[in-house]
Amino acid sequence: MQYSEGKIGRVFTLRLEEGERVPDVIEEFAGSHGIRSALVTFLGGAAEGSRLIVGPEKNTGDVIVPMTYALRGIHEILAVGTLFPNEEGRPVLHMHAAAGREGRASMGCTRAGVDVWLIGEVVILEILGIVGQRRKSPGAALELLHLGLPHIPTA
Secondary structure (H helix, E strand, O other): OEEOOOEEEEEEEEEEEOOOEEOHHHHHHHHHOOOOOEEEEEEEEEOOOOEEEEEEOOOOOOOEOEEEEEOOOOEEEEEEEEEEEEOOOOEEEEEEEEEEEOOEEEEEEHHHOEEEEEEEEEEEEEEEOOOEEEEEOOOEOOEEEEEOEEOOOOO
């Protein structure tokens, strides 16, 4: 386990407009407002064709190949994620969403691109004092979170 302790800083509420894409618009906002780490929530509508990463193709092997799923029809969506800088200092959002329509649901990572339908409401809780960074994982196209302090078990 790794950990880092911080405090809540600024709180932002965003209204995303139809056609804006998650995670792009949230990462751009974070970069322009100097947000380095945060907890992010999203609530609203997802347009038809929005894509979620719904798992790796297989559970073994050196290379992780993501599977994507395109939403068929407009969906209600809610999501939660964390935002931390990558090795270049750019904010990267890792957000998982549940999207539902007509009693059926899909769940996955928003990295593949979720387009807002009508409106998207976002709350960003900035976390100050966290030592964290997303670093590229060998053999995968993933940037995994690394925190500043390892957990030392007590006897």
